[in-house]
Amino acid sequence: xxxxxxxxxxxxxxxxxxxxxxxxxxxxxxxxxxxxxxxxxxxxxxxxxxxxxxxxxxxxxxxxxxxxxxxxxxxxxxxxxxxxxxxxxxxxxxxxxxxxxxxxxxxxxxxxxxxxxxxxxxxxxxxxxxxxxxxxxxxxxxxxxxxxxxxxxxxxxxxxxxxxxxxxxxxxxxxxxxxxxxxxxxxxxxxxxxxxxxxxxxxxxxxxxxxxxxxxxxxxxxxxxxxxxxxxxxxxxxxxxxxxxxxxxxxxxxxxxxxxxxxxxxxxxxxxxxxx
Amino acid sequence: xxxxxxxxxxxxxxxxxxxxxxxxxxxxxxxxxxxxxxxxxxxxxxxxxxxxxxxxxxxxxxxxxxxxxxxxxxxxxxxxxxxxxxxxxxxxxxxxxxxxxxxxxxxxxxxxxxxxxxxxxxxxxxxxxxxxxxxxxxxxxxxxxxxxxxxxxxxxxxxxxxxxxxxxxxxxxxxxxxxxxxxxxxxxxxxxxxxxxxxxxxxxxxxxxxxxxxxxxxxxxxxxxxxxxxxxxxxxxxxxxxxxxxxxxxxxxxxxxxxxxxxxxxxxxxxxxxxxxxxxxxxxxxxxxxxxxxxxxxxxxxxxxxxxxxxxxxxxxxxxxxxxxxxxxxxxxxxxxxxxxxxxxxxxxxxxxxxx
Amino acid sequence: xxxxxxxxxxxxxxxxxxxxxxxxxxxxxxxxxxxxxxxxxxxxxxxxxxxxxxxxxxxxxxxxxxxxxxxxxxxxxxxxxxxxxxxxxxxxxxxxxxxxxxxxxxxxxxxxxxxxxxxxxxxxxxxxxxxxxxxxxxxxxxxxxxxxxxxxxxxxxxxxxxxxxxxxxxxxxxxxxxxxxxxxxxxxxxxxxxxxxxxxxxxxxxxxxxxxxxxxxxxxxxxxxxxxxxxxxxxxxxxxxxxxxxxxxxxxxxxxxxxxxxxxxxxxxxxxxxxxxxxxxxxxxxxxxxxxxx
Numbered sequence: 025x026x027x028x029x030x031x032x033x034x035x036x037x038x039x040x041x042x043x044x045x046x047x048x049x050x051x052x053x054x055x056x057x058x059x060x061x062x063x064x065x066x067x068x069x070x071x072x073x074x075x076x077x078x079x080x081x082x083x084x085x086x087x088x089x090x091x092x093x094x095x096x097x098x099x100x101x102x103x104x105x106x107x108x109x110x111x112x113x114x115x116x117x118x119x120x121x122x123x124x125x126x127x128x129x130x131x132x133x134x135x136x137x138x139x140x141x142x143x144x145x146x147x148x149x150x151x152x153x154x155x156x157x158x159x160x161x162x163x164x165x166x167x168x169x170x171x172x173x174x175x176x177x178x179x180x181x182x183x184x185x186x187x188x189x190x191x192x193x194x195x196x197x198x199x200x201x202x203x204x205x206x207x208x209x210x211x212x213x214x215x216x217x218x219x220x221x222x223x224x225x226x227x228x229x230x231x232x233x234x235x236x237x238x239x240x241x242x243x244x245x246x247x248x249x250x251x252x253x254x255x256x257x258x259x260x261x262x263x264x265x266x267x268x269x270x271x272x273x274x275x276x277x278x279x280x281x282x283x284x285x286x287x288x289x290x291x292x293x294x295x296x297x298x299x300x
Numbered sequence: 301x302x303x304x305x306x307x308x309x310x311x312x313x314x315x316x317x318x319x320x321x322x323x324x325x326x327x328x329x330x331x332x333x334x335x336x337x338x339x340x341x342x343x344x345x346x347x348x349x350x351x352x353x354x355x356x357x358x359x360x361x362x363x364x365x366x367x368x369x370x371x372x373x374x375x376x377x378x379x380x381x382x383x384x385x386x387x388x389x390x391x392x393x394x395x396x397x398x399x400x401x402x403x404x405x406x407x408x409x410x411x412x413x414x415x416x417x418x419x420x421x422x423x424x425x426x427x428x429x430x431x432x433x434x435x436x437x438x439x440x441x442x443x444x445x446x447x448x449x450x451x452x453x454x455x456x457x458x459x460x461x462x463x464x465x466x467x468x469x470x471x472x473x474x475x476x477x478x479x480x481x482x483x484x485x486x487x488x489x490x491x492x493x494x495x496x497x498x499x500x501x502x503x504x505x506x507x508x509x510x511x512x513x514x515x516x517x518x519x520x521x522x523x524x525x526x527x528x529x530x531x532x533x534x535x536x537x538x539x540x541x542x543x544x545x546x547x548x549x550x551x552x553x554x555x556x557x558x559x560x561x562x563x564x565x566x567x568x569x570x571x572x573x574x575x576x577x578x579x580x581x582x583x584x585x586x587x588x589x590x591x592x593x594x595x596x597x598x599x600x601x602x603x604x605x606x607x608x609x610x611x612x613x614x615x616x617x618x619x620x621x622x623x624x625x626x627x628x629x630x631x632x633x634x635x636x637x638x639x640x641x642x643x644x645x646x647x648x649x650x651x652x653x654x655x656x
Numbered sequence: 657x658x659x660x661x662x663x664x665x666x667x668x669x670x671x672x673x674x675x676x677x678x679x680x681x682x683x684x685x686x687x688x689x690x691x692x693x694x695x696x697x698x699x700x701x702x703x704x705x706x707x708x709x710x711x712x713x714x715x716x717x718x719x720x721x722x723x724x725x726x727x728x729x730x731x732x733x734x735x736x737x738x739x740x741x742x743x744x745x746x747x748x749x750x751x752x753x754x755x756x757x758x759x760x761x762x763x764x765x766x767x768x769x770x771x772x773x774x775x776x777x778x779x780x781x782x783x784x785x786x787x788x789x790x791x792x793x794x795x796x797x798x799x800x801x802x803x804x805x806x807x808x809x810x811x812x813x814x815x816x817x818x819x820x821x822x823x824x825x826x827x828x829x830x831x832x833x834x835x836x837x838x839x840x841x842x843x844x845x846x847x848x849x850x851x852x853x854x855x856x857x858x859x860x861x862x863x864x865x866x867x868x869x870x871x872x873x874x875x876x877x878x879x880x881x882x883x884x885x886x887x888x889x890x891x892x893x894x895x896x897x898x899x900x901x902x903x904x905x906x907x908x909x910x911x912x913x914x915x916x917x918x919x920x921x922x923x924x925x926x927x928x929x930x931x932x933x934x935x936x937x938x939x940x941x942x943x944x945x946x947x948x949x950x
Contacts, residue, residue, distance in 0.1 A: 030754065041762060063788070063789060067794075117672040125663050154687070155683065155686055173679055191659060204668055236887065255890060292834070
């Protein structure tokens, strides 16, 4: 279009990209430096290849304030996957029931689910903790994941997706003889595949990035997620080994960033079409 | 192949009655077209037969047994949808095979049936494609194929041609007729298009506001419309309808201003002065130098014929269809041949046939 | 909106909604009810007796200058985070909406940070702003600007705002770009034919058409800044120095989990709930408008 304004747009976008790439490069580079040098304030943008050994070290051995990173990565991955799949499964089922059936108290059920939108963990910290300890779920993996599996957002999104499936498609399947399970498996899920993929990305990132919830219900170091681990590591300010913190941060970033990058197309579509 | 009988079939949506009681008997292999303006209840009638809606009352007898309580899957009926409703994630082959798989038909039997239907419809080279890779006409064929492979007792067509362009519509219309004859499957076909209705149906059922107004062969409906609604609905351009009164002891009608037309087919019942509606199709109007003067408003040349729309001396709108080109001048003289006259009662709108 | 046809039967759908419903009741409604109940009770210093005190916890809360300070601080923090991250994202999205080379690449580079955890964002900003090891922090000190967000209240607030806003830019960018792309090209072209150019065209044509997206994102960003920045704040400043970066959520956590003042913490929870309900109601209002509803 216009050469001069294009040039300006390139400049803006390059600065924007740098705004995110620079800190990332800094943390990657910093992870390879000598911790004493970092503490002296000699953080540099030039990585030291000989320092790459820190990754093997943080993965297998504990750091001050936290256990080995491989273990935390497993807990985080387990938590993120359990939450993502759990939310998708129970939300698909409940949205299917609400969209394709009529049953007593259908709208009541829908509104009860809807209300959870208004009750994030942050506003019910103490009572939820009480409920969790009554149920004996403190410091257990189910305690870490199951309570986060209820999802109004996913249910609303699937309901919207399901309502957008043309009536005639549903009727054609019924004329072909498909019952509720067959229709769900053969038609509805394949047709909604793109939305499910997008939601998977959103929920995986959500599960991976949780902080307050694990902080609350899992005090056992064996159940530390990597996000918890990082905050613990920088909490011990005086003898922080910054190269280890940075290596851990890189490892904490990698899985969700990979998921977003690999599924970017579906993810952006699902996010903007589904509204949150 | 099966016979279909509807007995006093009714449907209400909440307090609104959409169908007021339909009675119908179809012979095996017959093609019956349900025609009417949008909102007349024709699609609802089709969906009741399909099992997609639950009737408020009445019975649906397929081969003598009542299928009203059954699920669509249990009725052995196939349907072709307006928007085709193809499964977007399945190939053409899988779209056609899906219903057979659910019914547990053996794999090679499915293969044979789908292949022969594809052959019949010219879909063989497209079997591995997805619906989005097909043109509108090809999708339409797949939707037909999906119904054909089922070898059902009854075919239902819900305005299947309305999403095609004009040329393709004519072509598919002929194809549907050919296939239906060849397979001799009892078929119900819903449309709002009177040309489709006239050309496809063995018989027509004209619906108006949820009530059946005429059930007859297309020619019978055209030549002897049961009431003014049917008269105006079937035929293009629409029949001219204008008020008149019975006179001369029931042997003629007067219409303003003082024009008298004598019936050629017999005396109509009732006292002189009974209010009537007269009808004449535009193509039956005669050019007659001794006739009434028609002020020409608009001329629509159609190539081989011309439609002239004008006003009679009393201001009544009147259309005339002429073979060949339009007449010159701002007016023309026309007369109404009594042999082609349709007579209706003005109060009920019903056709008024000669008494005795 | 409802479907024209449905499956018959009620047992299967009830079984299908049951898991979701059970989780919702056990982990959402029950705790919320408990919060409302304990917000109206008070436990004595020895934790032996609990008594009903009505709305006393609330009246205590709203007469406590510390709490009122926290509200004021949180409102400022939320507004700053929302304004900063939406502003930056809008500029980037406007640039990326153009038909320029590498725009696919730019989009990838601006979308991936969605995946960064708030806690990890904090680590990245420590590397930039820490007074001793941070790249920028050290530079500021070296040119004679005293910089230590661990000691200086204003600087601490600035740091948590920067880190929190930075993390949310990607999300806003995705929505702004989608919003810009949904504006029909013909409208922009008509504005060009009318002679509207540059920023004037943006302000008079593009921005009004983008307003639904702006409102939607405003609510989302306020909710984000109020709740999801907990980890960022804890990791960066732990709410300090003093209470300089203590937001409402940080305070609930401190009073409830650290200081074990259940009554006050529950009352604060109920206040937050009311806040979320208002924001959610607003969001659905604008969502309705966004999809042309009403």
